[in-house]
Amino acid sequence: MTWRFVLGFVGVVAYVLLRPSALPWVVLLGLIGAFLYFAYKSPPRVSLTRVLQTSRTFVGAPLEVRLSVRVRSWLPTLLTFSESVPLTLIADRVAGVTGLFWGVSEFEFVYRVSPNMRGSFSWKGSSLNWSDPLGLFVRDAKVMAAEDSRLLVYPSMHALELPDLVRPLIADGPRARVWGLEDAMTLRGVRDYVPGDEARRVHWRQTARFGMDGEHFNRLVVRELERVAATGVQVHLDLSDSGRSGEVYLESAARLAASLLRQAFDASLRVSVSSLTAATVSGTGFSALEEALAFLLVGHAIGSEWRGAPRRRRQ
Template sequence: MRVTARGAGLAAGAAVLLGTGLAFGYPHLVVLGTACLAALLFAGGYVWWRPRLTVAREVEPDRVMRGESSTVTLHVGNTSRLRGATLIAHDRCGSAAVPVPLLRLKAGGTTTASYPVPTARRGVVAIGPLRVVRRDPLGLLALSRGYGGTSTVWVYPRVHRLTAVPTGVARSLDGRVDRVPHGSITFDTLREYVVGDELRHVHWRTTARIGELMVREHLDTSLPRLVVLLDDRRGAYPDVDRAGESARFEAACEAAASIVMAAFREELPVALRLVGGAHAGGKGSRSFLDVLAEASLHDPPSADPGARGRAAHDPEPHEPHEARSRATDGPGPHEARNRDTHGPGPHDAARGTVTGLDATVAELRTRKAGDTLIYLTGSSTDLGRVATLRGAYAAVVAGVFGDGDAPGPERITVLAARDGADFAAAWDGVRSW
């Protein structure tokens, strides 16, 4: 319950009138003070009455690309059998409060209101709860209550179509690419025989033991695997404004989404990794785009200084350091999930690990996740550190946004772009990986 300025003034006046009247024996002042106090008590009883409302919220769709439309529909019902309600409610939509008028909501009646969700910016928009503020007729008190649950809208980055997809060193056996290496089909599991299976794949020892035909299921390990590494450190984007936003980072997110969708279109395995620790993998594109929608810039940890300071103190960033690699070995999958939940920190004393680009590079080197690495950033300062992965990956591609013709090591392919569309054009212009 909140006391308005008018209510605070009336309460002070009531105290002065009652105190003066009782102290000096002025009954008229006591009457006036009592009237003010009665008005406050009436206001408290009026706003304390809770409207019996039911709120059902529908968001369609709850996952959209940047700039697409999404609509929230509210179904508000008055379950009271006696009293109607005329209220002004506000539904939280991100950082804004959208007014929702509930005019002449009769007892037992239902009204519907809808409004668009702002999707001009990438991110996660939290919707709800519905806040109903009840005021007394004199404007002395106000009481706000929440109704209904909450919903979430994921606004994905724009996706630009990429016609070319790197195939890496391993070639597919299904005819999409040539130069198939030998020995790339490996045993995966056993399954029951179905009509059409080749008899040469029958595993006779297991068949004799269980009494049913069992065949060997093989896995094609020659499909190229793409690894997208998105730099989400604040120091890697010089154009960060006071609100913590960067046009270069938005362009990098668009490039990452474009690569992921191109890989799914070509049915190629792909993994997404952020320097801050978040990651995505699997067979569905939703988890990848959800991670990109939730991505935000963070300050680099103390053990991973900014690019400018590192350039001043590290005269040879292109050379790997064994001591640095040993000190910054990346966490395992279980630890990475924990870090995703609790957020990255400068140092974890329990595990003795340091998060940042050093740890990410070390982890990608020791736990190879694919054969083609795509690094997306807003500065060319750290290209030398990523270039040290060239021995572990058949191809390393770096997309640098906003630096013009960004110079880079000869061992990697550097694509300089202004935005997501420019990156798509530069990507398709690469003749060989």
């Protein structure tokens, strides 16, 4: 840009030397140019207010963003405003305005964004370009909102068809009749055999009491053991970056961990998540689930060896 002004200045000086009568006009144009340069050096006052539909969401779950823009300009100004959205958030439209502004103008934009990656993201400064009405001196700047807009994107969840996996992981709770880990030392009773029961569970003494019809038992019964319910589920993430493991496999692990935590939370179990360096507090409240999901959204692969899951803290 500087070389253009230098080249123009040299051309004007050469023209004045060839035609001295044009000097008054050159001086007048120079004064006008100087006025436009210094008068539009400062940007117009632009205030932003950005309101998110929610500050927490999941990967792939769209949310609405409402943006209010207020422009105040003392002089006629050519202005272009464009909203800058984080790269990991896919916007359905471009929020912005272009035109000649003078005085106070207010605009409101509503657009939707769809996160495609977990993490914590914040809106940076929006783009602002302004110039004089003739477009001679164009300048740009970044405009920040009055309050920082930060969006927490948790890993996406998927359905799990694991009815007997979540609850027996930590079998330290009270007796349960339906879910939990079987206690081989405690016999609840016997019941009729159903297809799928293991042969080792057949109670031969009770079966013999019903007699036989030829080569077949009249009634086949099996042992029914007591179950110990789980009180909590702790998901451990191995963040070591060895071999083919890393960010790609970690994304799948984060989605699976979030799904397990959600299913355990729905079953009123204590939930927590841990890595080699940190762990969340176990609990049954929504705050415990929120803390565990927040732990998952910032987890990244690190170059460390596997050392096993830490011991669970009793509460």
